[in-house]
Amino acid sequence: MAPSNRKLSERQTKMLEYITDFVKEHPYPPSVREIQLGCSISSTSVVDYNLHILRREGYIKRSPDISRGIQLLDKDTGRAMGLQTSIAVPVFGAIAAGEPLMAFPEASEAEETLELPASMLPPRTDGMYALRVKGQSMIEDLIDDGDVVLFQRRESASPGEMVAAWLKERGEATLKRYYPEGARVRLQPANSAMSPIYEDADKVEVQGVVVGVIRMYR
Amino acid sequence: MAPSNRKLSERQTKMLEYITDFVKEHPYPPSVREIQLGCSISSTSVVDYNLHILRREGYIKRSPDISRGIQLLDKDTGRAMGLQTSIAVPVFGAIAAGEPLMAFPEASEAEETLELPASMLPPRTDGMYALRVKGQSMIEDLIDDGDVVLFQRRESASPGEMVAAWLKERGEATLKRYYPEGARVRLQPANSAMSPIYEDADKVEVQGVVVGVIRMYR
């Protein structure tokens, strides 16, 4: 059944609110009877009836025959909320460490994992990974030593974008701004004390573009 | 019963791993029988027995008589994991907007809320809030216009710390480095084009110290 996009009734709104509050305060979703009590509804069948509507309208997802099998969805994106909201972003070692990034890194292979809320991230969250920055080559772009930089995996970049680049011949990964210049590529640090790297275009492999920076002071 | 800090048995380790994996893949915790099947255990009572041990050792919390009432805890901090892992940090408007921060801001009153994983944050997460930075007064400390800055609410700061300061007489909040100098306070911007603010100590109110910076490129 397709969503009718009808406005929710007062009762349905209250139920949705109750479920939202409930999962914030408990480590498990509410049962039908808890919703019944919490919303002063006289019968479980009424709860079930309205849960069907909430499901049809895309507000929740239900796992049949499973107790507490109610899952909140984001009405707009359809993305699961609650437990599933946070997305595991693998954090790899230092960007200058000299190891190429695996083609399809598994979060479990990473030395560390960063659980970020989906709301913080762009719509596309697959192929997202993070690197801990070593050195101050991007200091003038406000990226410091020790910062965690979020990347979106991509194999090409627009001129001027900040990228993680793999230098095939040197066996080295680096964080720089990307400027294609004919047959070669200029990798520009954001540090006036440092010089750009020039490399043949076919010896440079873009591994991702910067989408965010996170810095925590200790 | 106090934790014995004994090493977990192979079976208990496997159960804990199963629960951890389960909550990552489902919006609800596992039932006793699902754990039984998932760990190839012959009886639910054995599961119950070992769950008791996991609870005693501080790995989980159980809600009696409630189906799927298992909650993972962080063994070290005792903090709840799973749904409760993400902490709602209220994001208020621009730091220079000219409004004092409320004493106890509710996440619900904030214009926006940032759900951050507890693992990213310091142990103390109450009194945590965020401000969106307006202007480039802290550019040399690598904080740019538009960045979201995380604060820990505090009423005093050590010299040199970055603080959100409330200037009572000016009716203005500002993000600066904090330098007490006798009877007055120097609020130092990190921007050589800008001058420090000098103010009587009793006319300056520290509202929080910077604990992190988050920047997302669009």
Added chain:
DNA sequence: GATAGTTGCGAACATCTGTTTGTAAACATA
């Protein structure tokens, strides 16, 4: 070897919980 503690087993029990059924009131529509 005796004893106590730990771990495991199977079955039964009690209750929690999703689902279904039959009925009815309220409402809109033709």
Added chain:
DNA sequence: TATGTTTACAAACAGATGTTCGCAACTATC
């Protein structure tokens, strides 16, 4: 008014699920 749809109710049903009990095997300690 007649008809169909939506919403609500109460009760019962069936399955899911936490809990308990008695017993046995194993282990450590004295």
